[in-house]
Amino acid sequence: SQQGEEDPQALSIQEGENATMNCSYKTSINNLQWYRQNSGRGLVHLILIRSNEREKHSGRLRVTLDTSKKSSSLLITASRAADTASYFCATVLNSGYSTLTFGKGTMLLVSP
């Protein structure tokens, strides 16, 4: 079953613009992670944010977490064509376990 739901399902922007993707989930979590997938290949871990954190940065990525609203957002600043991919949020319910419960993902298309 899906824990997270991403919004929007698809996003098309121009290079240089910012891209924002949102994720909502249903139950209490230990942490939330964002992954990127290029065209049906393996997933690449982007960032992990724990339930007691509100914001994290990694390069051009900024993730926020609002546990009261059970939601997270991923912001990619100054997008590049190479950022074209599907982005998934995944929640981990229990500390010490690896099990990820994924949302359906957002397909991001960045045009040159």
Added chain:
Amino acid sequence: KAGVTQTPRYLIKTRGQQVTLSCSPISGHRSVSWYQQTPGQGLQFLFEYFSETQRNKGNFPGRFSGRQFSNSRSEMNVSTLELGDSALYLCASSLAGAGDTYEQYFGPGTRLTVT
């Protein structure tokens, strides 16, 4: 360090057959998880192994099974294949032990087509 490797990368099988997929985790990673990805259901957790023991299992029928060896390599087996088993099967490894969680490193996947 070498990444997570999965073999084979592509596989075509016939309904009713069985299949075994293999995953070699990153050196030092003791946790291996398997996920199924389909257009309709998205990414779904199959099972996780840690130190040769199944630590968690998703909601899949008993036709799906797995195991982990002492060197942390893992295999998953699907018996009596159905058309709906066609999917990308992803393996992921992690440092995860007790008390904390870590990011997972995914392999490139095995694309299984059942005809």
